[in-house]
Amino acid sequence: MTPPSKDARILIVGAGEFGLSTAYFLLASGYSSVTILDRTTPPVPDGSSVDISRIVRADYDDIVYANMVVEALELWNTEYKEFYYPCGLLSMTPRDNPKYLADALANVSDIGLPVTRFNSGQEAAQYLKLAHDKPLDGLAGYLSHDAGWAYASKATEYLFRKCMELGAIFVKSRVDEILYSDDHSTVTGVKLDCGNVLTCEFAVIAAGAWTDTLVSSESRMLATGQPVAFIQLTEEEYSKYKHVPIYINFVSGFYVFPPHPESHVVKAARHSYGYTNYQTVTTSSSSRESSQPPEVAYSQGEAPPPRTTLPQDAEDCLRHGLAEYFGRDIADRDFVKTRICWYNDTPTKDFLFDYLPGVDNLFIATGGSGHGFKFLPVIGKYSVGSIERTLPANLLDKFKWGSDIQRKEDRSRGGTPLMALQDAEAGVYPVHPVTDAEPRQEGSNRFTD
Numbered sequence: 001m002t003p004p005s006k007d008a009r010i011l012i013v014g015a016g017e018f019g020l021s022t023a024y025f026l027l028a029s030g031y032s033s034v035t036i037l038d039r040t041t042p043p044v045p046d047g048s049s050v051d052i053s054r055i056v057r058a059d060y061d062d063i064v065y066a067n068m069v070v071e072a073l074e075l076w077n078t079e080y081k082e083f084y085y086p087c088g089l090l091s092m093t094p095r096d097n098p099k100y101l102a103d104a105l106a107n108v109s110d111i112g113l114p115v116t117r118f119n120s121g122q123e124a125a126q127y128l129k130l131a132h133d134k135p136l137d138g139l140a141g142y143l144s145h146d147a148g149w150a151y152a153s154k155a156t157e158y159l160f161r162k163c164m165e166l167g168a169i170f171v172k173s174r175v176d177e178i179l180y181s182d183d184h185s186t187v188t189g190v191k192l193d194c195g196n197v198l199t200c201e202f203a204v205i206a207a208g209a210w211t212d213t214l215v216s217s218e219s220r221m222l223a224t225g226q227p228v229a230f231i232q233l234t235e236e237e238y239s240k241y242k243h244v245p246i247y248i249n250f251v252s253g254f255y256v257f258p259p260h261p262e263s264h265v266v267k268a269a270r271h272s273y274g275y276t277n278y279q280t281v282t283t284s285s286s287s288r289e290s291s292q293p294p295e296v297a298y299s300q301g302e303a304p305p306p307r308t309t310l311p312q313d314a315e316d317c318l319r320h321g322l323a324e325y326f327g328r329d330i331a332d333r334d335f336v337k338t339r340i341c342w343y344n345d346t347p348t349k350d351f352l353f354d355y356l357p358g359v360d361n362l363f364i365a366t367g368g369s370g371h372g373f374k375f376l377p378v379i380g381k382y383s384v385g386s387i388e389r390t391l392p393a394n395l396l397d398k399f400k401w402g403s404d405i406q407r408k409e410d411r412s413r414g415g416t417p418l419m420a421l422q423d424a425e426a427g428v429y430p431v432h433p434v435t436d437a438e439p440r441q442e443g444s445n446r447f448t449d
Contacts, residue, residue, distance in 0.1 A: 001355040003388050004202035009033045011190060011200040013175050013214065015042040016049040017373050018365045019206035020159045021380030027166035029384060035169040035198070037190070040298035043156040048208055048341055050153050051228075053257045053267055054373040055246055057089050057147040058113055061103035061411065064398065066111060068375060068382075075377035076150065083155040087258055088245035089147035090124065092139040100411035101250050105142055114145040128244055132327030139249070139324075149246060149257055155376055171198070173299045177283050178203065178214055180359070187362045193299060204387075206365040209342035212290045213281050215356060219405055220347070221367060223291040224274030225340035225421055227314035231266045231322070232336050238264040247325045253414030254321030265336065266326070268318045271370055272415035274343060275311070275424055293342040307338045311424035313416050340421070343370040347407040351379070353386035354401040363387055364401065369410070 004010055010031060012019045015038035023034050043050040056076055058069035076084040093101055108115060118124040121136030124143070130136070164170065174193040181188055189199035205215055209223035233241065238259045248255035253272040259265065276291040296304045310318070322331035344366050346352055352367035365383045372379065385391035386399055416429065423429070 001389075002360040004031070004361070006030050007032050008201040009199070010035065010202045010204065011198060012036045012204045012206055013190065014038060014206035014208060014210070015044060015160065015170070016047045016206065016208050017156065017159075017376045017379060018208065018368065018383065019204070020049075020156065020163055021376055021378070022204055022206055022365050022383040023163045023168050023380070024159060024166065025380035025384040026387075027163060027168060032167070034163075034167070035171060035200075036163065037171045037173060037175055037192075037198070039174045039296070040172055041170070042160045043153040044298070046293060046296055046304050046339075046342070048343060048368060049156045049373060049376075051267070051339070052151060052153065052260050052263070052265070053149040054152040055089065055147070055248075055255070055257075056084065056150050056374040057144060057246075058108050058111065059089060059091060059101075059104040059144050059147065060107060060371075061100045063107050063110075064395070065371070066104075066107040068378065070111060070113075072375050072378045073146065076148075080150070080155055080158070080377055083151040083158065084148060085151070085261075086146065086148035089144045090128070090141065090245045090247045091144065091250060092118075092121065092124065092136055092141035092247065093250050094138060094140075098250055098411060101141065108144055116143045116145070118142060130244075130325070132329075135327070136324055143245060147246065150373065150376070152373060159376065174297060175207075175214060178205070178362070185358065186360050193297065202361045202363070204363045204365055204383075206383075208366060208368065209293050209344045211344055211364065211366045213292050215362070215364065216286075216288060216290075220401065221352065222276070222345045223293060224276060224343050224345050224418065225293070226270060226272060226274050226343060226370065227310045227318065227338065228267065228269040228341050229310060229315075229318050229335040229338045231268070231330060231333050233259050233264045233266055233330070235264065237330070241266075241326065244325075247321075249321060249324070249414065250412065251414045252317055252321060254317055254324075256321060256325055266322075266330070268322055269341070270314060270317050270321075270415050272317075272413050273418040274345075275340065275419060275421035277421045293340075307340075308335055310335075310338050310340075311421075312427055313424060313429055317415055343368060345369045345410075347405055349408065349410045349412070351382070351399050352401065353383050353399040357401060357403070371412070 058066045060066040121139040125135040175190045177191040179189045187203045253270040256268040281290045346367040349369040356362040
């Protein structure tokens with residue numbers, strides 16, 4: 001591994017939170033030649049750094065990430081305050097709380113963040129003035145007051161502008177292939193979808209769910225699709241519910257935001273094991289299968305097809321969760337829009353900041369695993385610290401590529417097991433959903449060797 005010189009020609013593939021934040025911290029640290037590539041100007045519509053909202057929470061069972069969120073919150077509340085809405089986060093589960101939530105509560109309490117505990121859903125509903133039939137019935141949990149949500153697309157646009165102001169160059173193109181020296185020990189550039197080649201002296205692959213299509217991860221990452229839906233509220237309904245916090249159920253995986261102040265739209269989603277979409281990846285030297293988002297060639301004028309429906313398992317989960325929180329009238333309303341949001345998961349849910357083994361000048365910055373966006377203001381500091389090998393040893397180890405793939409069950413997720421998107425669309429499901437009360441065999445739902 002060879003950290004670049006300050007004047008090295010650096011290419012960053014991907015203009016999501018990992019790519020843009022890495023670019024910003026490189027430029028702010030004095031690197032003079034940084035080129036960012038993506039299929040369209042950020043925020044890229046089918047990336048995970050987009051649409052109207054992303055959760056910002058310190059509620060982690062891992063104290064490293066909890067402390068990183070505290071650091072990020074300082075910037076969300078100052079430099080990024082225009083894009084941050086500190087509405088609080090209501091975390092609820094059936095009364096036999098899963099270990100994830102218990103550990104997360106212990107961490108935020110130890111850090112000193114304010115919380116309000118609820119022994120029952122009825123108690124929480126009274127606190128929040130939820131008046132529909134049996135809101136949050138059979139649940140218990142707590143409200144984390146310092147949490148909130150970020151206006152994702154606008155925060156991404158802001159960071160992109162900061163990068164350009166510091167001298168970044170942006171190239172609108174899809175990267176079709178990474179180019180290497182004859183002995184494969186160094187990257188020489190990238191081949192674009194227009195056929196052109198851009199050369200470089202150092203490359204950062206920060207392509208999110210598309211990363212494995214460019215660099216074979218050998219089971220160190222997996223692109224999974226997660227369901228998202230949007231429901232329109234009336235002005236009266238917006239006034240009634242604009243005060244509520246984000247709500248998440250760590251068993252079903254359901255979560256929902258308060259209605260958006262601009263559109264009065266409610267966004268609901270599921271943080272689950274997700275869907276895969278395996279396709280053949282062909283390069284000049286190999287061919288293999290990789291899970292990846294459906295391809296949209298924005299740089300060639302294409303656009304993603306609109307969606308208003310989801311697989312039935314996802315729709316059932318979202319409508320049940322909406323009924324828990326907002327009542328059946330809102331829950332049964334037509335979706336005005338839906339989408340499949342693609343995560344890039346790692347086996348441990350840790351970020352991946354490391355050099356590709358055997359390639360001196362190729363760095364991987366990815367692994368958002370469904371929880372990366374909240375770190376937008378600071379994540380590039382950790383990426384650049386890994387490039388320069390200046391991070392503390394424990395963090396370099398935590399974010400490493402690793403020769404021995406360690407798996408860890410992600411207890412923050414709920415709902416159905418991992419399944420193929422094509423099967424879910426066709427209504428072909430596993431025998432029964434996984435719940436937190438059921439035993440899970442290590443690695444049985446995610447990743448294969």
